[in-house]
Amino acid sequence: MSGALAVSVRALRKRYDDVVAVDGLDLEIPTGECFGLLGPNGAGKTTTVEICEGLTAPDEGDVIVLGRRWATDERALRERLGIQLQETQLAEKLTVAETVRLFRSFYARGRSIDDVIRVVQLDEKRDGRVGKLSGGQKQRLALACAIVGDPELLFLDEPTTGLDPQSRRQIWDLVEEFKAMGRTLLLTTHYMDEAERLCDRVAIIDHGKVIALGAPRDLIASLGAEHVVEFVLAGSSDSLSDESLRRLEGVRAARRIDGNAWELRVSELHRTVPALLAELAQRRLQLAELRTHSATLEDVFVHLTGRQLRDE
Amino acid sequence: MSNLAQDSPRRRLISDSLVQLSSVRFKEFIREPEALFWTFAFPILLAIGLGIAFRNRPAEIVHIAVVGSSPEASRVAAAARADSGLAVEVLSPDSASAAIRTGRVALLVVPQPDGRVQYQFDETRPDARNARLLADNAIQRGYGRADQVRVSEAHVRERGSRYIDFVIPGLLGMNIMGSSIWGLGYTIVDARRKKLLKRLVATPMSRAEFLVSYLVSRIALLVGEVVVLLGFAALFFGVPVRGSVLQLILIVLASVFAFGGLGLLIASRARTIEGASGLMNVAMMPMWVLSGVFFSSENFPKAFQPLIQALPLTATNNALRASMLRGAGWTVVGPEVALLALWAVATLWLALKWFRWR
Ligand SMILES: Nc1ncnc2c1ncn2[C@@H]1O[C@H](COP(=O)(O)OP(=O)(O)OP(=O)(O)O)[C@@H](O)[C@H]1O
Numbered sequence: 279m280s281g282a283l284a285v286s287v288r289a290l291r292k293r294y295d296d297v298v299a300v301d302g303l304d305l306e307i308p309t310g311e312c313f314g315l316l317g318p319n320g321a322g323k324t325t326t327v328e329i330c331e332g333l334t335a336p337d338e339g340d341v342i343v344l345g346r347r348w349a350t351d352e353r354a355l356r357e358r359l360g361i362q363l364q365e366t367q368l369a370e371k372l373t374v375a376e377t378v379r380l381f382r383s384f385y386a387r388g389r390s391i392d393d394v395i396r397v398v399q400l401d402e403k404r405d406g407r408v409g410k411l412s413g414g415q416k417q418r419l420a421l422a423c424a425i426v427g428d429p430e431l432l433f434l435d436e437p438t439t440g441l442d443p444q445s446r447r448q449i450w451d452l453v454e455e456f457k458a459m460g461r462t463l464l465l466t467t468h469y470m471d472e473a474e475r476l477c478d479r480v481a482i483i484d485h486g487k488v489i490a491l492g493a494p495r496d497l498i499a500s501l502g503a504e505h506v507v508e509f510v511l512a513g514s515s516d517s518l519s520d521e522s523l524r525r526l527e528g529v530r531a532a533r534r535i536d537g538n539a540w541e542l543r544v545s546e547l548h549r550t551v552p553a554l555l556a557e558l559a560q561r562r563l564q565l566a567e568l569r570t571h572s573a574t575l576e577d578v579f580v581h582l583t584g585r586q587l588r589d590e
Numbered sequence: 591m592s593n594l595a596q597d598s599p600r601r602r603l604i605s606d607s608l609v610q611l612s613s614v615r616f617k618e619f620i621r622e623p624e625a626l627f628w629t630f631a632f633p634i635l636l637a638i639g640l641g642i643a644f645r646n647r648p649a650e651i652v653h654i655a656v657v658g659s660s661p662e663a664s665r666v667a668a669a670a671r672a673d674s675g676l677a678v679e680v681l682s683p684d685s686a687s688a689a690i691r692t693g694r695v696a697l698l699v700v701p702q703p704d705g706r707v708q709y710q711f712d713e714t715r716p717d718a719r720n721a722r723l724l725a726d727n728a729i730q731r732g733y734g735r736a737d738q739v740r741v742s743e744a745h746v747r748e749r750g751s752r753y754i755d756f757v758i759p760g761l762l763g764m765n766i767m768g769s770s771i772w773g774l775g776y777t778i779v780d781a782r783r784k785k786l787l788k789r790l791v792a793t794p795m796s797r798a799e800f801l802v803s804y805l806v807s808r809i810a811l812l813v814g815e816v817v818v819l820l821g822f823a824a825l826f827f828g829v830p831v832r833g834s835v836l837q838l839i840l841i842v843l844a845s846v847f848a849f850g851g852l853g854l855l856i857a858s859r860a861r862t863i864e865g866a867s868g869l870m871n872v873a874m875m876p877m878w879v880l881s882g883v884f885f886s887s888e889n890f891p892k893a894f895q896p897l898i899q900a901l902p903l904t905a906t907n908n909a910l911r912a913s914m915l916r917g918a919g920w921t922v923v924g925p926e927v928a929l930l931a932l933w934a935v936a937t938l939w940l941a942l943k944w945f946r947w948r
């Protein structure tokens with residue numbers, strides 16, 4: 279049965295001194311799926327991934343990767359995995375080609391160095407020093423090192439964090455290409471758009487636990503509202519209550535974020551906005567700001583925890 | 591099961607990954623201008639400086655030795671001691687010739703069977719000439735009259751007993767120690783700090799090959815270091831290499847393994863460069879002072895000698911000096927090399943046991 283599962287994790291637990299990093303976590307990733315771990319800083323994403331990668335030993339729980347266990351099959355497993363860690367700095371004095379060649383030499387079989395460098399679009403930097411690469415180029419080189427062994431299963435820990443939009447899109451293209459080859463992917467991110475775009479399924483993690491699991495579209499749909507309206511009032515808003523907002527047409531949920539800021543989850547934007555404006559006018563309240571956006575995984579997280587996913 | 595066998599990689603005599611790891615190590619080093627300076631230029635600058643500074647070494651107290659255990663020897667020694675400018679030792683012929691070769695004494699006073707006293711010294715050295723005059727004066731006076739003792743002189747003009755001869759093997763030993771301990775310790779801790787070690791163990795890389803690659807690249811670099819320093823010393827100061835080249839190579843290899851092992855041990859757990867440099871200094875500082883780099887370690891009290899002689903740098907320096915300056919055989923060099931091998935085995939074993947890969 280587990281043959282069809284690339285990764286199977288049961289009742290995983292890991293604690294560091296006084297922090298419980300992973301707290302009874304289960305995951306099942308079928309072969310060929312692109313699976314995302316989504317969560318705020320310190321949620322336990324890296325710890326979970328590194329346990330799956332056999333780099334961290336769990337305190338409790340069972341991990342089966344590609345049908346094998348780390349304790350018995352480490353060497354064979356390493357040949358079949360591609361890994362990109364959250365914070366590796368590759369040797370700065372080496373060139374791009376030398377770095378890829380080094381990683382290639384560790385694997386019994388894999389892709390050609392030229393091929394991999396072309397795939398990550400670093401041909402021009404082939405003989406340039408690693409230390410001189412931009413952030414996005416470094417990240418693509420890390421990806422090149424992860425795929426040079428032609429892995430069946432690829433782990434990417436925050437592959438696009440800190441990158442500009444264009445670099446992020448380049449990485450996404452690479453991931454799409456890898457997916458198209460029918461390989462399995464486990465990636466972590468705190469970018470919602472990234473998870474929505476790349477992942478077949480995501481697990482939202484908070485405090486070391488899975489708090490939501492499913493396809494991004496299904497998770498967003500579970501909110502029962504496709505849009506989010508945020509507004510800020512000028513002056514006091516004490517006369518306004520969650521209650522009265524919830525009665526407006528199309529509003530599924532209403533929440534006071536803080537002070538004069540409110541948030542509504544809405545199924546029919548074109549009906550709710552006029553109703554909201556009318557309601558405010560009737561109470562003689564002035565709008566300072568009004569924003570709307572389509573509901574995202576971020577809103578799913580906010581809905582489940584009452585907190586923002588990223589502290590900005 | 592059959593699956594598993596299929597997955598295990600093919601093994602060759604020298605694997606591609608060992609070649610890659612070693613060459614990467616080598617390239618990283620030669621692309622670091624500062625490291626190149628400290629390894630190649632610094633010892634030469636130091637040698638030049640010392641060569642100039644000690645050309646005219648002043649000697650306030652002149653060390654001489656009276657050779658033999660005859661009553662005549664004690665009498666001569668007693669006579670010489672009358673001069674407060676002389677430090678007089680009575681030594682057996684063997685230790686006496688070692689003492690003069692290493693520059694520990696400036697003059698040998700040898701009572702002859704025929705009643706004469708022979709002075710053996712390097713007449714090109716001002717301090718030795720000075721010693722001869724002082725000793726002769728004191729002895730003649732001790733015997734009552736200036737012309738009661740007939741004297742003869744034998745001139746010992748030997749390359750290999752000057753200060754520069756003494757210090758070049760010491761600098762070489764110090765350089766091997768520094769570059770091995772620093773070269774391994776720094777790069778490994780740096781790789782650990784940058785999570786590069788963790789990234790590497792996430793691949794099927796062989797951990798043994800990884801560590802071996804450091805020693806391989808060290809040895810490759812050492813060929814350059816040894817040739818540059820000894821070549822320079824031979825060319826400009828005429829420092830001799832009397833022992834066989836094979837012996838020299840074995841001494842250097844044993845030293846690389848001993849100090850490389852020490853470097854790995856120091857780097858086995860440290861997470862920060864600061865922590866590792868502290869440990870490296872703690873390991874190296876006592877040896878700089880005690881192991882006879884710039885002056886003979888025999889200047890330290892007898893009680894410390896067993897400890898001093900057990901230090902790897904003392905072994906390296908002793909072996910290098912015995913081989914280069916005296917052309918000593920394996921009976922002298924062998925035990926020192928064995929001691930270095932022991933250091934290598936012990937430190938490598940502990941380093942592997944404690945090594946922190948993440
Ligand atoms: N080596 C460690 N020693 C002590 N605590 C640790 C260690 N590694 C992680 N932790 C703690 O475990 C918790 C989970 O960390 P983890 O790195 O898995 O989070 P994450 O979801 O990857 O966060 P981020 O988005 O910031 O990368 C955090 O509270 C962190 O401080």
Ligand SMILES: [Mg+2]
Pocket residue numbers: 323324325364435436
């Ligand atoms: Mg993380």
